[in-house]
Amino acid sequence: GEQVEQRPPHLSVREGDSAFIICTYTDSATAYFYWYKQEPGAGLQLLMSVFSNVDRKEEQGLTVLLNKKDKRLSLNLTAAHPGDSAVYFCAVRDPTGGNNKLTFGQGTVLSVIP
């Protein structure tokens, strides 16, 4: 089945700097990609979803890049602030017909230092 690797597991940046997280996946048929943010004691908040016909998507200080050839998905968080401190997960949707389950990366704990 699909496998998703995410790195780094921990990331510490200073306020105003960028934070870059990368995921690789294994199934070239995968078509739907997601980035989630999880704050302590909370569920998963969707940051951005990307379909496979998109190489780059930017929203509100976040940039998602999708490299289908290398099966790589990245999230760049520009001008980080302390409120961005959380755990970030990438996820891909199962490409097989009829099944919508997500496979998640292991998560990145982001700390933004004031």
Place this chain on the structure above:
Amino acid sequence: NAGVIQTPRHKVTGKGQEATLWCEPISGHSAVFWYRQTIVQGLEFLTYFRNQAPIDDSGMPKERFSAQMPNQSHSTLKIQSTQPQDSAVYLCASSLVDRNSDYTFGSGTRLLVI
């Protein structure tokens, strides 16, 4: 829109007891998912309902775990004879059925088996 509602938020149960976790999906969402989150295993898919019918339970431990969706407004995850290794955060998510719909996650139920 109150989002996906999970109850209880926290549950402590003794080893060998039964635990029932509840999920109320967003009204109109016909797809409901259960995931388990632990430090060691990360986010793991458990089971998926579509229009109340079980579609994929490949992630459910074969013994002691069961899930139902008796009506479109709630789903339950039941764990019989709980064990310490069942301690985790159990997350419920819902979405529209079509494949390019985004998931909405609940805040989760934190289960502690002592």
